[in-house]
Amino acid sequence: MSYAIYIGRNHSRTSHAWLGGYGDEPSSHWLEIVPAADHPAGATIGVGVGAEADMPGVRSSIPQVGHTLRHMRVSYSYYKGVPAPITNGGVNEKGVAVRDVWSTSRDELIAMTPVDQTGPNYSDLARVALERAGTARAAVEICGALIAEHGESTYGGNSHLFADADEAWVMIQFAGGKGLWVAERLGPDAIRASRPGYVLEVPVDTPDHPDFLWSPNFVSFAREMGWYAGGPFDANTVYGDGKGRWDGVCWIEAEMAERAARAGKIGIEDVIWAVRTERLTGDTAGYGQVVPLVTPADPDLYMMWHAPTGAIAAPFAPVFLGQRDVPAEFGPHRYLTTGESHRFMDLRKAVSGGVDTVSLVPQAAEATRSAVAESKRLMYLLHLLGEDALARATRAFAAREAALAGRTERLQRVVEAALAAGLREDALGLLGEFSASELRAGLDMVMALAGGFAAELSALGPVEARQEPVAFLQLW
Structure with a gap:
């Protein structure tokens, strides 16, 4: 399902907007930085879904553009049969941030979806927006044009939240x-x-309204189906589930509005809280992401705050677009990666004619710690120990993040000066070293907390074997 939250700049303590959220899928997740690339004339990309998808379709190809933008994103290995690697979004070198979130359509639309549907799926649209869009509005226009020309491969309805420094x-x-x-x-x-x-x-009677865009058949199809006869056009009622804003949405929007009304408005700690709170975040959250929607002095300074799993069990650390790579601990691992259960780190079966038997994960990466697996262990310890343990872990994470935010601001000023002085390689090297060090320090904290909580749990006596897992109460 996933989750996104946008905070406009007038509510921000630092006078810029924020975009946060997480992907809500159980498979493996990994952080990656994708370089800019040039593509030859006639190049294409594969899009859509195949016969194995929950809502099947036919894979197809669409034209690639001549140049794709550098961006960073979190990828994952499975959702409803959509071909991997899959992404919900990230941020690109133009400062366009993307979040992908489920949004179900009315039953009749789901039922009429062709079994041979073609065109980009939700992940394809998120990736293409990161690769091509220079503004948030352009991301909408790019996706709309692709849907008009090639169709869309749906899993029942979807949404994207595209954001830049302005809107x-x-x-x-x-x-x-x-x-x-x-x-x-x-x-x-x-x-x-x-x-x-x-x-x-x-406002369907105002086709040039500056705050809305829609497909050419948006109103006419509703009239044709008898779902709209005139008057106010509520898109959620006409084409969606008819439930409007769900309870969790109402709660978090009200909570953030209350924080925005304070003298200090909303800061990074508030956005992190909105992504971390146990009312919204649990085992289903594959990672946490917070993007400050700024216009830095250099595109390499675009950044996001990343937590390797649901942020109730992992601290955030900064990742910069200009760094060369991310630590292997935060890259692909076999843990929860679809298809890895029948593969080996051994070439003998491949040599003897085995098909799909060798792991897709580099052995050197698998030899490192898995940030996702370690954070998941901490999450389950917190669930078993309850609210008090959660409060202690949250305080530790928040204290670390408050100090890290200050260090990150100082680093950015130093790197800006180095870039202005022409010391680009030194500056980018410093960014990468700082990010890698802080990501790993956060992982060290996760493992230390897990060790302490495991000892605490052991001291309390045997944990009763349960058929059903325990979790904190969530609104969704």
Whole structure:
């Protein structure tokens, strides 16, 4: 399902907007930085879903552009049969940030979706936006044009939240194979959560409205189906689940509005809290992500704060677009990676004619710690020990992040000066070393906390074997 939250810049202590959230899938997740690339004329990319998807389709190819942008993202290995690697989004060298969030369509649209559907799937759209978009609005326009020309491969309805330093857009793609979509602009006063993504009343009588975009058939198809006869056009009622804002969305939007009303407005600690709170975040959250929507002095200074699993059990650390790579501990591992259960770190079966028998994960990477696996262990210890243990872990993470935010600001000033002086290689090397060191320090904290909590749990006596796992109460 996933989760996104956008905070407009007028609510921000630092006068810039924020985009946070997480991917909500159980398979393996890894952080990666994808370099810019040039592509020859006639190049294509594979998109869509195959016959094995929960809502099947036919894979196809669409034209690649001549140049794709450097970006960083979190990828994962499985969701509803969509071909891996899959992504919910990240941020690119133009400062466009992307989050992908489920948004179900009405039952009739799901039922009419062709079994041979073609066109980009939700991950394809997120990736293409990162590779091509220079603004949030351009991301909507790119996705809309791709859907119009090639169709869309749906799993029942979806949304994206595209954001840049000036504005954000929520785009809903509806099931049905009809190319239906709508997008709403979010300005500097907006506080918007998506889970599911939603757009409510659309001013369909004002086709040039600056805050809305929609597909050419958006109104006519609803009239044709008898779902709309005139008056206010509520997109969620006409094409969605008709539930409007879900309880969790109402709660977090109200909580953030209350924080925005304080004298200090919203800071990074508040956005992290919105992604971490146990009311919203648990075992389903594959990672945490917070992007400050700024315009830095150099594109290599675009950054995001990353937690390797659900942030109730992992601290955030900064990752910069200009660094060359990320530590192997935060890259691909076999833990929860779809298909790895039948593969080996051994070439003998491949040599003897075995098919798909050698692991897709580098052996050197698998020899490192897995940040996801270690953080998951801590999460389950917190669940077993309860609210008090969670509060202690949260205080430790928050204290570390508060100190790290200050160190990160100082580093950015030093790197800006080095870049201005022409010391690019030195500056980018410093960014990478700082990020890698802080990511690993956060992992050390996770493992130390897990060790302490494991000893505490052991001291309390045998843990009763349970058929059902325990968890903190969540609103969704």
